[in-house]
Amino acid sequence: MNDMNDMENESISKNLEEALKSFESKTMQVPAGYFDQFELDLMQKIKAEGQAPQKARIVTLFLNQKKYLVAASLVFAIATGYLFLNKVENTTNPIAKVEIIDIETLPDELIEAYVNNNELLAEVEWNSAIESAGTNLISINN
Amino acid sequence: MTDQALIIQFQNGDAKERAFTQLLKRHRENVFFQIKKMVLEHADADDIAQAVWIKVWNKLDGFKQESAFSTWLFRVAYNETLNFIAQKKRLKTHSTQNEIDHAFDHPSGHNGLKETAIQIKLERAIAELPEKQRFVFMLRYYEAYDYEKIASITGTTVGGAKANYHQAVKKMTELLQQA
Numbered sequence: 001m002n003d004m005n006d007m008e009n010e011s012i013s014k015n016l017e018e019a020l021k022s023f024e025s026k027t028m029q030v031p032a033g034y035f036d037q038f039e040l041d042l043m044q045k046i047k048a049e050g051q052a053p054q055k056a057r058i059v060t061l062f063l064n065q066k067k068y069l070v071a072a073s074l075v076f077a078i079a080t081g082y083l084f085l086n087k088v089e090n091t092t093n094p095i096a097k098v099e100i101i102d103i104e105t106l107p108d109e110l111i112e113a114y115v116n117n118n119e120l121l122a123e124v125e126w127n128s129a130i131e132s133a134g135t136n137l138i139s140i141n142n
Numbered sequence: 143m144t145d146q147a148l149i150i151q152f153q154n155g156d157a158k159e160r161a162f163t164q165l166l167k168r169h170r171e172n173v174f175f176q177i178k179k180m181v182l183e184h185a186d187a188d189d190i191a192q193a194v195w196i197k198v199w200n201k202l203d204g205f206k207q208e209s210a211f212s213t214w215l216f217r218v219a220y221n222e223t224l225n226f227i228a229q230k231k232r233l234k235t236h237s238t239q240n241e242i243d244h245a246f247d248h249p250s251g252h253n254g255l256k257e258t259a260i261q262i263k264l265e266r267a268i269a270e271l272p273e274k275q276r277f278v279f280m281l282r283y284y285e286a287y288d289y290e291k292i293a294s295i296t297g298t299t300v301g302g303a304k305a306n307y308h309q310a311v312k313k314m315t316e317l318l319q320q321a
Contacts (some may be wrong), residue, residue, distance in 0.1 A: 010205065012311055013315055013318075015260070015315075015318055015319075016264075016311070016314055016315050016318055018260070019260045019261060019263070019264035019318060020264065020267075020283065022260070022261050022264075023261060023264055023265065023268070024284060025293070027178045027179050027182070028175060028177060030174075030184070032316075034170065034173075036171055038170065038174075038188070038191070038192075039163065039166060039167070039170070041192070042166070042192055042195050042196070043163070045192065045196060046196060046199050049196070062266075
């Protein structure tokens, strides 16, 4: 306060100066022995803090490589998608080809040979179908 | 023993507590009264001062002595005080306003009723100042710190600190003149 230049002193009115003096005396009031007690309390607090178990530091792995992880995930997703779709295309193509074959274009010998080879099998399946239908009819009539 | 020597002693780890208490004894009153002029309530000033010195204990090892210890200490006090005030504002419990209201209801001035009224007016005026202006004014007027030091403490320029001081004086004068 004493070092202030004249200009600053001039800018503070007498009224304000008196009020500031009175404000200072008010704020300077502390209970007796306050600072000694403050020191004791503070050192106790510091010691207590020092003895308290240290909180475990949480370290997040790959925090710095986040953008690389995102990029890698995208590449993986795109590659997996591409491979999957490609595989589906490869497996569906032969089936599609079989379905496209027109029966009229097949030679008669081939159809005949197929029927002969599978005739017995078809007959057995047909007979067992008739049998099961027959038992059903009997059970309904009874 | 100088502040610098005590800090070196603290940082070396020999008689750490003794070095710290020496620094505390030397600066505790200045720091406390500066804080109290900012927040007015004794209990608030006590809390902030405790927080300041705990921070000093925790951070003094990393203090490179690029500025005077008192500058660094007041910077810690400035930050802690601003944090405290901001927190109080968030909780919508204006301690300074409460204190002033209390002073209105229970005038305790020892120089008569007239002076108490002026004092209350001044406290209102101080409470209305922005925190930075208030802190700058207190450091300049009561501690007689030079503007370079005030600028370092409050993280502003010398010109900014001067402007803050003059603005504070102007506002307080105006508010005191109001009926």
